[in-house]
Amino acid sequence: MRRAKRPVRNTGPWSSPRILNSSSPIITADIHGFLVTAVSNWTAEADSYTEAEKRTIIDSLPPRYRKYELDAEGRLKCPLSVEFVLDDPYVKAAVHKFKRDVSEGCYERSWQNQARKAMQERRDGKFDPYLQERTEETFGDPGSNDGPDETADEDIDPEVDSSDGDWGERRSPRGRRTNKGKGTPQTRILQQRRKVLAGGEAR
Structure with a gap:
């Protein structure tokens, strides 16, 4: 009788629990600079990114930026310009918010479970009296x-x-x-x- 395959544990050095926790080194890392470098090196060297990696990166972008255009050599072009990533205020704000959320433990499993529980309680109306009281106090x-x-x-x-x-x-x-x-x-x-x-x- 064949043994069932054990699920792969998400415990590697680059796993979410290791990276997205309140003591993660990415909290103090220059993520914005990393993104600028990543875009500028998109096709700087032949082995910068594989086509599969490029497609994965494009897949993770917001819908309006998911463009799969090819250059003259048949390689996927980066839909973002270096200037855009470098200067766009919303990109900078998103990076800042991401680092703050990581530092506050918002990606940790315990926090996620508490957030889901709170959302369900809110849908069930458990916070309605409190919200009504706060509204009356304010307005x-x-x-x-x-x-x-x-x-x-x-x-x-x-x-x-x-x-x-x-x-x-x-x-x-x-x-x-x-x-x-x-x-x-x-x-x-x-x-x-x-x-x-x-x-x-x-x-």
């Missing part, structure tokens, strides 16, 4: 209109004095305007409050 009880609203001061501009103003229209690093935060619940509540105040003044 007031929507069902209560007793007394004057201390925040309804004519000299207060919600876009300036509220932390929500930090998420209003701003310019991106390249000078383009963004509308980040304009559709958040906080923004909608402030807009509704301004309409109520305007209606009161009209009377």
Whole structure:
């Protein structure tokens, strides 16, 4: 009787548990510099990457960058330019966030299990009373209109004095305007409050 093959244990030097833990050396490594070097050496030498490795790398990119174009020699071209990886602020921010998450243990099995449990409890409504309480503390009880609203001061501009103003229209690093935060619940509540105040003044 043949023995069943044992599953390969994920314990090698480059395994996820070894690399993605809070004591991993990649926390202090120059990952951004590594990515720049990896892209610049894409076809610098004949043995830089095999075609299979190139395809695996392209497969891991966001959908809009998964381009499998070939050069004149029939080799896969890198869909990212060195300048893009070097200067793009979102790449830099993603690298920073990844290193922070690793340092905080977000990729460790225990943390992942706790996160899955918390998500399930959230779906089950176990946090609803707490969220309702926090909402009332922050924005007031929507069902209560007793007394004057201390925040309804004519000299207060919600876009300036509220932390929500930090998420209003701003310019991106390249000078383009963004509308980040304009559709958040906080923004909608402030807009509704301004309409109520305007209606009161009209009377």
